[in-house]
Amino acid sequence: MQPSIEQEGEFKGWQYWPEEPFESRAGPFYRKVDDKGVIGAFRAERRHMNAGGSVHGGCLMSFADFMLFSIAWDSFTDGSMGVTLTMNSEFLAAAREGELLTSRGEVLRAGRSVLFVRGMIYAEERSCFSFSGTIKKFSPRPA
Template identity: 25%
Template sequence: MQTFDKPDLPGNWTCDFNTGVGEWSLGGIWLDRQGARLAVRVAQHHCNAFGVMHGGALATFADGQALAVRTYSGGADDHTPTVSLSVDYLGGAPLGSWVVADVTLLRTTRTLLFTQALVTADGKPVARTSAIYRNFKGKDAQ
């Protein structure tokens, strides 16, 4: 299954971020910066023995929520490390579904970004998350 297929969802989606290589790679992360959303299609290698997205893969996806509310230049000094991530699992994201995080920027300080997201799979809630990221150089989020 291709993880680089464009989401058939309303919004201005671009796939300008790839999570890297390896078995747990999410592949291409689709961003809708205007809507502060990110999305990924659940592929076989994301799934557990029950055919739904593994909780660790879902948490990895949720950890990218800063991408939806901040611009990145791609430089080494543009890193936003995670200080804290909390995930409350509400349901399963089946193979082939689009997992979408609707991200809310709660607060930006000189050193931290505070976010929360509701994560859905084909429109059904699967997780509620909150995260705190280190904000180097005091960059403001969008």
Template identity: 30%
Template sequence: MTDAAQAGLEAAGWSIMQDDGFIKLVGPFWHRRSDESYEFAILGEDKHRNRRGVVQGGVLMTLADRSCGMTARAISGADALATVQMDTYFVDAARIGELMVSRPKALRTTKSLIFMSTEIRVDDRIVATAHGVFKVVRDRIDTSTR
């Protein structure tokens, strides 16, 4: 990512989500609050390219999963969630250099499950939709010994 692209995103209110795991390899992922909703984004880079020269579908799936999970965690106040199920529908190709934005919404919450939905857009164009179920996890896995 160029310094100009990063400065443009920061000027628009985006900030980088800090993560030292898988998301660090795929990202950077960006986030911001807007009108009482959460927004998450990733800028298509050369490392996201598939054989057709567009953004690999797995990048969109990762954005959908992480953004829905983070939003579910924020609205539930849960310490940890696990993805139980995720359906992703590819509507259009996202291209290298485009900002893909996810604005997740909770469809229903229960004591132990949160049902989420999101559309991933590039400007006004929908490139993917996703629906997921997230389970509130009571016991976190200790990763300090790894």
């Protein structure tokens, strides 16, 4: 599945995956590559909030899962796919409506069939959520 390029607005030029129905509704989440590596982002809107007025934990976890694959994207150039095996996370600080949430991370190890990834989500400049996870690579079954 290849990403599309946003054509307008704040994230013009960033990549996203319109074929991912859940991520499109939960986010949308965006990624690009800059001189420091992969960066992901989304703008916290009212629909991302919980009753307490901060970004819902499930939204942060969905963004973190998106980032696991965004960070590891280069490991899938052989046509393989992947599924999340594990994801660990820590909530560090609240993110508020209107804030720009960004994320960066790294592949710790890329084995033949399992990838180990970690990253951090920032609300503006504040660290608000750390995550790590493993991805299981597999070849798609013929149709």
